Amino acid sequence: RKEVEQDPGPFNVPEGATVAFNCTYSNSASQSFFWYRQDCRKEPKLLMSVYSSGNEDGRFTAQLNRASQYISLLIRDSKLSDSATYLCVVNIGSQGNLIFGKGTKLSVKP
Amino acid sequence: GAGVSQTPSNKVTEKGKYVELRCDPISGHTALYWYRQSLGQGPEFLIYFQGTGAADDSGLPNDRFFAVRPEGSVSTLKIQRTERGDSAVYLCASSLGPNQGYTFGSGTRLTVV
Numbered sequence: 001r002k003e004v005e006q007d008p009g010p011f012n013v014p015e016g017a018t019v020a021f022n023c024t025y026s027n028s029a030s031q032s033f034f035w036y037r038q039d040c041r042k043e044p045k046l047l048m049s050v051y052s053s054g055n056e057d058g059r060f061t062a063q064l065n066r067a068s069q070y071i072s073l074l075i076r077d078s079k080l081s082d083s084a085t086y087l088c089v090v091n092i093g094s095q096g097n098l099i100f101g102k103g104t105k106l107s108v109k110p
Numbered sequence: 111g112a113g114v115s116q117t118p119s120n121k122v123t124e125k126g127k128y129v130e131l132r133c134d135p136i137s138g139h140t141a142l143y144w145y146r147q148s149l150g151q152g153p154e155f156l157i158y159f160q161g162t163g164a165a166d167d168s169g170l171p172n173d174r175f176f177a178v179r180p181e182g183s184v185s186t187l188k189i190q191r192t193e194r195g196d197s198a199v200y201l202c203a204s205s206l207g208p209n210q211g212y213t214f215g216s217g218t219r220l221t222v223v
Binding site: 004034042043044045046049087097098099100101102103 | 143145150151152153154155158166169201211212213214215216217
């Protein structure tokens with residue numbers, strides 16, 4: 001079983017739609033959680049950290065369920081510019097190296 | 111510098127040759143990471159430096175891969191006897207420390223022909 005698993009995608013949605021990405025992780029010792037965004041042929045960029053209480057940044061909401069080892073990202077009112085691959089990321093222990101999922105590709109159409 | 115700088119941006123080499131990939135992290139970032147990413151996959155961890163020492167090199171695939179960070183700033187990833195399967199984008203990232211989000215460089219696209 002992979003350490004971080006994500007929805008396979010791709011997700012093709014119209015502008016203005018709400019879209020949700022899900023992710024599960026296998027190591028219960030995971031301590032930190034993130035969503036990264038990666039545009040085609042570009043490097044990954046930190047979108048947001050994920051906290052146990054859930055957190056929101058504008059149109060983006062991230063949730064963490066430690067009991068189920070599940071992370072989600074909700075994008076409301078999607079824009080064309082949201083088209084990218086979204087990577088679910090966890091940190092295990094104190095060493096700092098992050099484990100990335102394969103990513104889910106989102107394509108927002110006019 | 112303002113961001114993580116990686117050179118070269120592209121490298122084409124023949125099978126069996128030796129290559130060096132350079133990473134210049136954000137000034138003051140003590141943690142430095144190397145990842146590689148193949149098409150359609152997420153970044154795969156290779157090695158992590160805290161200061162000058164390799165804190166975790168468990169992701170290096172075999173002994174053809176080696177990385178150094180002699181002064182705790184710039185790092186070089188070295189690949190000996192390159193194979194076609196080494197072709198990928200090699201990403202470097204730095205952070206202020208463990209459990210912090212990373213800042214990635216734009217990567218080196220390595221093609222072994």
